[in-house]
Amino acid sequence: MAAAPDKSRKSRKLTDSMDRAELLDAYSTMLLIRRFEEKAGQLYGMGLIAGFCHLYIGQEAVVVGMQHCIEDGDEVITSYRDHGHMLAAGMDPKGVMAELTGRSGGYSRGKGGSMHMFSKEKGFFGGHGIVGAQVSLGTGLGFSNWYRENDRVSLTYFGEGAANQGQVYESFNLSNLMKLPVVYIIENNRYAMGTSVERASASRDLSLNGVPWGMPSMAVDGMDVLAVKAAGEEAVAHCRSGKGPFLLEMKTYRYRGHSMSDPAKYRTREEVQKMRAEHDSLDHAKAKLIELGIDEAALKRIDDEVKARVQEAADFAQSSPEPEPGELYTDVLVEG
């Protein structure tokens, strides 16, 4: 599983990519995502969340490591498995959870749902439900930075399933042709719904999928937040300096089903257990923090804080009122 960054590229020692304080911060965000998603799963089971709900559990290191590479004003866009990206971008867990429950306090005032939330303020551009569509859109975010000559960078996430969509390669062609500042991040969690990457992709190394366009790339251990940060920094610096796009393949794993109604017939329980036991991103970060001298008490404090924030979000999401019936008709067009 654990793929080291491409040997042909020079990377800093991975452990140097974050100092103790930063790693602690990253750990706390990863934990927030995990606890938030566990709570979302729980609320789904209680019938408070409906429809599609794609949990990010297992993949936390990817989005947290990448978020640590960017600055205010950079953009993030992703697919429907988006809760983690929003929390990492600094969006309020209350607003995210209330959108999941379809309440007026949600980021889209209850009209978007799990897959469709946005925050201009935090540079988060959704939340997109059509597999692969966000790749062209993210290329457009990069285009807007190129047009404005503002040295901002767009992080465009998609799964290894989306990597088989035609528009991904149309986007690769456009962004390499125009030298657009886009970091493409394949979150290879090995299963597109129930189809394993081996059964769906003739390409055996997705990090090479940008080669025909001359796009530099790296394969990264996406369960290691330090490795993600190290690779991400290099990719972001490349884009920010005007050299064009960069492709990162994050080798990761989702512990839960594709969505809530996943029969889980396509992989064994043992496979999931083994991954959780041996490669869990939170365990890995925690061990590293202890190695760096953080004591268990401090970690426990973080745990408690995170639990409290998630509970607060869950309470808000249940107490926030449903949208007014009149909301049905608003926001179809910008009026005036």
Next chain:
Amino acid sequence: MVDILMPALSPTMTEGKLAKWLKQPGDEIKSGDVIAEIETDKATMEVEAVDEGKLEEILVPEGTEGVAVNTVIARMGGESAPAAKPEAPAPVPVEAKAAPAAPAVHKTVVEVPEAEWGETKPMTVREALREAMVLEMRADGDVFLMGEEVAQYQGAYKISQGMLDEFGPKRVIDTPITEHGFTGMAVGAAMNGLKPIVEFMTFNFAMQAIDQIINSAAKTLYMSGGQMGAQIVFRGPNGAAARVGAQHSQCYASWYAHCPGLKVVAPWSAADAKGLLRAAIRDPNPVIFLENEILYGHSFECPVSDDFILPLGKSKVEREGTDVTIIAFSIMVDVAMKAADALAEQGVSAEVINLRTIRPLDIETIAASVKKTNRVVSVEEGWPFAGIGSEIIATVVEHCFDWLDAPPARVAGVDVPMPYAANLEKLALPQPEWVVDAVKKFF
């Protein structure tokens, strides 16, 4: 002697300018030699000789504009080879065929200029579209044009001619042939605050990108609770051109008009083109702007004012009448106007409404007219099933049922893919007589 005829260099070309002669009388011409340059409404093209021989006489001097297709432009002697083949029969002169019915210079005399905007001048729809984009791009640095062949080629239909020179490659952007990708890219740029104008070479190709248009551009404002939308114009020729077959001749008006979150505009005249395109570019919503290739070269009176703009969502009564309302959009307004002329000769006074905007539909103008005339016919080039006519008639029935003296009638393109053969194509597209026949059934 062999006649050299003015060639048709594109499916819709009826005339062109003889820009330059590259051979002079007395020159020997070999098959494949470039003998002249001809400017069409789309491009400057070279004319190659088919026959060999000596150029005897030039009949149309260079610089002549409006030369109809099939006009004899020069005469050539037979083969100049020595008497090797003296017995060979003299080449049979190719008879100059009659030019197509379309007049050399199209003038719509019945069109009422936008009176309140002062001085007007004749302008083609092509020029009007270009002027609209140029004026808006001068005024707002966030507006840019992208699409296939819009920059260096100067536009597949010359709409963007000269714009690369004025605005440079950053704001007039040639894209690869990759509709799905570049449309998504443009929508992403719009979500981040830019104001793209996306030119589709024709709307037929936009089907590759329709997911991004509907799912990303049209729905994001709603899905984000009003936080993030897309100010973007998708424009290009829609509907049948001429003799280009089924995949290149389709009206998409009802496809897009079906979807909340989009505005759908279809100009007819140059004033429509200029005024509505400016409004579309300034509108904070995604706008589908359906042009018509055949209309590009048509000339209309158009206000010259740099401030001229038309509101979206308002239709125009192009011709007033009392007995029947004919509702049309885009090139079908031509058909409606011709039908109204023919009906006038038969003593029927027809009112013609040019929809201008299809969505939102100007119910007020339609209802006021139908309540006056008590009869209505819709005319569209697209297919009848679930077409714009269906929507218009449903709306009329809902709003004006008690005023109707006859069941509303629909004139639409025939419900088949577009055939190639000239006679079949004509049979597939609404003609003024169809409208006249539909109206006569009312009386």
